[in-house]
Amino acid sequence: MGVREAEEFYAPIKERLAEKIKGKLLKEIRSSLESSLDFKLPQGIEEGIAEELKVYKAEHEFNKIIKFISGIDSREVSEEEKKKEVREKCLALVYQGENAIMKIRKVLGETNPKEAAPGTVRKDFGLDIIKNGAHASDSSLSAEREMKIIQIEKDDISEIVERHYGRI
Incomplete structure (x- = not known):
């Protein structure tokens, strides 16, 4: 998956990241600043600080996801380079049927491998919340949006299988 595809594919999580990060920042800001500055902060000041910082921290975390998925740091390449086709491919499996999304998400487990049930893909193969073994639409x-981005109608897998195993 190229940089441009990865940015588009994971765009919806950017805002959710910011809100999750804000909660973590609120917990950290007061204690960190009070110990560093050696005085008590006015009540509620951490809310404004967290509101400002969440955007930058979310952008940082989002860029880590894009780099993991595409292999490229999106901050270090031009807009033209982001559009280039990449050699790495992802394998997308499309499950259909009644409750397909719920069923596959159960097989994969919680997004965070540390919270996933034993025997799930993410528990057994995931390393952390970014390198969690698999993606499933929520x-x-x-699913429709993501399939358009990765161009699911293209059959890239046949060419790869034939190259390695011959015509089946």
């Missing part, structure tokens, strides 16, 4: 709308 809704049919997300």
